[in-house]
Amino acid sequence: MAELIAQASPRRMARITGVLYLLTIVTGIFAQGFVSERLVVPNDAAATAINILTQKSLFQLGFIVYMIEMACNIAVTALFYELLRPVSRSVSLLAAFLGLAACTIKTLSRVFYIAPLFVLGSSHYLTVFNMEQLQALAFLFLRVNDQGAGMAFPFFGFAAILKGYLILRSNFLPRFLGAWSALAGLGWLTFLSPTLGNRLFPYTAAFGLLGAAAMILWLLIVGVNEQRWKEQSSGQTSF
Amino acid sequence: MSTAVMPARIAEGSPRVKAKISGVVYFLVFVTGVFGFSVGGRYVVSNDATATAANILAHESLFRLGLASSLIATALYIAVTALFYDLFKPANRSVSLLAAFFSLVGCATGGVSFLLLLAPLVLLKGAQYLSVFNVEQLQALALACLKLAGEANNIGLVFFGVYCLLIGYLIFKSNFLPRILGAAMTFAGLGWLTGSFASFLSPPLIKVLFPYIMWPGMLGEASLTVWLLVKGVNVQRWKEQVSAARESFT
Numbered sequence: 001m002a003e004l005i006a007q008a009s010p011r012r013m014a015r016i017t018g019v020l021y022l023l024t025i026v027t028g029i030f031a032q033g034f035v036s037e038r039l040v041v042p043n044d045a046a047a048t049a050i051n052i053l054t055q056k057s058l059f060q061l062g063f064i065v066y067m068i069e070m071a072c073n074i075a076v077t078a079l080f081y082e083l084l085r086p087v088s089r090s091v092s093l094l095a096a097f098l099g100l101a102a103c104t105i106k107t108l109s110r111v112f113y114i115a116p117l118f119v120l121g122s123s124h125y126l127t128v129f130n131m132e133q134l135q136a137l138a139f140l141f142l143r144v145n146d147q148g149a150g151m152a153f154p155f156f157g158f159a160a161i162l163k164g165y166l167i168l169r170s171n172f173l174p175r176f177l178g179a180w181s182a183l184a185g186l187g188w189l190t191f192l193s194p195t196l197g198n199r200l201f202p203y204t205a206a207f208g209l210l211g212a213a214a215m216i217l218w219l220l221i222v223g224v225n226e227q228r229w230k231e232q233s234s235g236q237t238s239f
Numbered sequence: 240m241s242t243a244v245m246p247a248r249i250a251e252g253s254p255r256v257k258a259k260i261s262g263v264v265y266f267l268v269f270v271t272g273v274f275g276f277s278v279g280g281r282y283v284v285s286n287d288a289t290a291t292a293a294n295i296l297a298h299e300s301l302f303r304l305g306l307a308s309s310l311i312a313t314a315l316y317i318a319v320t321a322l323f324y325d326l327f328k329p330a331n332r333s334v335s336l337l338a339a340f341f342s343l344v345g346c347a348t349g350g351v352s353f354l355l356l357l358a359p360l361v362l363l364k365g366a367q368y369l370s371v372f373n374v375e376q377l378q379a380l381a382l383a384c385l386k387l388a389g390e391a392n393n394i395g396l397v398f399f400g401v402y403c404l405l406i407g408y409l410i411f412k413s414n415f416l417p418r419i420l421g422a423a424m425t426f427a428g429l430g431w432l433t434g435s436f437a438s439f440l441s442p443p444l445i446k447v448l449f450p451y452i453m454w455p456g457m458l459g460e461a462s463l464t465v466w467l468l469v470k471g472v473n474v475q476r477w478k479e480q481v482s483a484a485r486e487s488f489t
Binding site (some may be wrong): 100 | 348350356376378394439440
């Protein structure tokens, strides 16, 4: 991978971005949709605890996939900075920093995804609590994990709006991708109010996912217009 | 070197000075980090919440000092990250930035682990509002927080692992540092990644691996530190690579 970046061909970079973006989406959907949401029973701490303990490996796998998701997401953030740098270095850097803050918040909240295993394990020192109390604690941690990940959304949103703006102003990517990114970013801003964000989540997520899919396909199949990318970047200071 | 001269030298961008400063700061990361880690770990008695609580309360100032030391280690590592970004930019700017991003997320993850290390002190100090829990329960919660702090640390290691791999790659691509250091850093990155993923998948396994799994990481990072302190970088080749990078871009 790094070998390819070294050549700094924008088309190659676009392809790598597409692959890692796809991985981010796939791992995110797997960990969230197929692990987290399957094991966590809303408002039922006992059932959730039983699910986690009986399917502990799946739960742990979910955690590892979350970590891979975050690693891919950080790489995508850095790569988009490079790709959109020719349009405006400062705006692109700002978008990357916001994206990085979002990745950090999301990574931190994952500490509370794995925390239930620490209170549900049958360690002797925990016997001072009864089972229901430990299950409630475990459930509380999972809620913190969810809320924490939700706090990352506005940061992703601001980053997506800036990325949208950069794509609209670029000569090497189609404008509809930029408009879509900016609108999806506005959608993620609904998480500034977690209640509103959660209520609209299915629509925001669907719209965001479609936009991401379009972006990924474009990056993988078409890439960027290499000549125009270079033309636009010659106006910028290079180093 | 007087402090008045130092910033001027950095501004001048002499790679040798930058390398030396990185070496010094990296060395300080080791000192503060190892101190913080050993103090934090010393008071935890596995599966004995009462003994752990007694230890922490009996040595509260040292426990807090260890925590402060870990915080300083993280701040210094952020400085190393910024210095390395500059130092390795000539090898490949994009990869150097990618590496810095990974390191920053790793450093921030430390923040949560510090919070969880601080939590036991809040739980154990006997505030009135906590009296709805009995002492044993508060001690158990305190121990659970300490264990969770260890796990947060492991999460950070995932990102530091990738960071070391990328720095290893950048050393390979650079002409101004010996390739053996690149191999050492690659090895270090693999060590951190193995350690963290082993702890996620199988806590019993990590108990067997534990002291040894630290070695590749510690040795790799220590060898880079010593090299930067003693030898620095090959300045001429660094400058050549800067101009080569400039040409290839335009």
